[in-house]
Amino acid sequence: MVVLSKPALHKSKHCPTFFPGVPLIDLSKPDSKTQLVKACEDFGFFKVINHGVPVEFIKELESEAVKFFSLPMSDKEKAGPPDPFGYGDKKIGPNGDVGWVEYLLLTTNNQSGYQKFASIFGEAAENFRCVVNEYLSAVKKMACEILEMLADGLKIQPRNVFSKLLMDEQSDSVFRLNHYPPCPDFQESNGRNLIGFGEHTDPQIISVLRSNNTSGLQISLKDGNWISIPPDQNSFFINVGDSLQVMTNGRFKSVRHRVVANSSKSRLSMIYFGGPPLSEKIAPLPSLMEGGDSLYKEFTWFEYKKSAYKSRLADNRLGVFEKI
Numbered sequence: 001m002v003v004l005s006k007p008a009l010h011k012s013k014h015c016p017t018f019f020p021g022v023p024l025i026d027l028s029k030p031d032s033k034t035q036l037v038k039a040c041e042d043f044g045f046f047k048v049i050n051h052g053v054p055v056e057f058i059k060e061l062e063s064e065a066v067k068f069f070s071l072p073m074s075d076k077e078k079a080g081p082p083d084p085f086g087y088g089d090k091k092i093g094p095n096g097d098v099g100w101v102e103y104l105l106l107t108t109n110n111q112s113g114y115q116k117f118a119s120i121f122g123e124a125a126e127n128f129r130c131v132v133n134e135y136l137s138a139v140k141k142m143a144c145e146i147l148e149m150l151a152d153g154l155k156i157q158p159r160n161v162f163s164k165l166l167m168d169e170q171s172d173s174v175f176r177l178n179h180y181p182p183c184p185d186f187q188e189s190n191g192r193n194l195i196g197f198g199e200h201t202d203p204q205i206i207s208v209l210r211s212n213n214t215s216g217l218q219i220s221l222k223d224g225n226w227i228s229i230p231p232d233q234n235s236f237f238i239n240v241g242d243s244l245q246v247m248t249n250g251r252f253k254s255v256r257h258r259v260v261a262n263s264s265k266s267r268l269s270m271i272y273f274g275g276p277p278l279s280e281k282i283a284p285l286p287s288l289m290e291g292g293d294s295l296y297k298e299f300t301w302f303e304y305k306k307s308a309y310k311s312r313l314a315d316n317r318l319g320v321f322e323k324i
């Protein structure tokens with residue numbers, strides 16, 4: 001169990017209230033590209049509606065996930081350990097991070113993540129894979145549309161500069177199902193929170209999150225204050241990842257976020273992390289350098305990942321690539 005330290009000077013750091021100001025973007029509106037750019041600059045985070053992902057894909061996947069997490073622990077463990085793909089319980093990553101969460105981490109472009117899985121699901125594994133694939137192709141399409149609108153909003157050509165990395169056959173993207181069981185024994189009244197998933201930024205280009213209607217997600221604002229994001233099972237939440245921050249030379253910020261456990265309700269979230277191919281050089285786009293220098297030393301996605309897997313969740317993973 002991980003507990004945030006006692007409230008220090010700033011109450012709002014530990015007792016965040018729901019924040020009404022998170023940008024809400026209607027993807028069906030022609031003017032949304034300007035709003036998208038602003039949201040990525042101001043928060044690195046926003047919510048989208050009219051996203052075009054069929055509700056039945058979401059519901060089917062949710063029901064498969066509920067079935068999986070309801071299995072006996074001895075069965076779920078057969079789909080583990082997460083190295084990095086597979087079933088994990090409480091331990092996150094290889095360097096000692098823990099949270100009140102169990103999860104399934106899968107690759108998106110090959111079947112390797114599913115092999116462990118087939119051993120417990122038998123024939124149903126095939127159905128699970130179809131449901132995941134159906135969901136992922138719709139979510140990836142939406143993510144690419146958002147990235148193309150962002151390129152338009154930034155006046156960058158070609159408009160697929162970002163989206164082509166997700167569309168590449170070698171794209172190193174990841175899919176994660178997180179289940180945060182309720183934690184009834186935990187006293188939230190003492191001003192402390194039980195951490196479901198500790199604070200971090202996402203490494204990739206863009207992350208697309210859908211959760212059920214249980215609260216828990218919090219984001220950190222530029223001033224360092226944490227705010228709670230009201231859940232909305234009909235919308236998607238989008239995070240700017242570290243790679244997009246670099247490609248925009250820091251104009252877009254990867255958002256620091258975390259999940260706190262709920263004392264009475266389970267939270268279930270599904271996250272697509274859209275990443276580039278391993279060999280891709282991650283560097284600011286020349287048109288975004290505005291005559292200035294790159295803030296980052298050049299690196300490939302492979303190099304970033306190698307260093308990320310040596311880091312703790314809360315570390316600033318871009319720090320080692322920043323120019324002094």
Ligand code: GA4
Nearest residue numbers: 084092093094174202203308309311312313
């Ligand atoms: C954070 C975002 C994604 O959940 C993830 C995580 C990954 C893992 O769980 O294996 C990492 C973490 C995440 C960043 C630093 C390393 C790797 C755990 C960890 C301590 C799947 C990802 O891509 O990076």
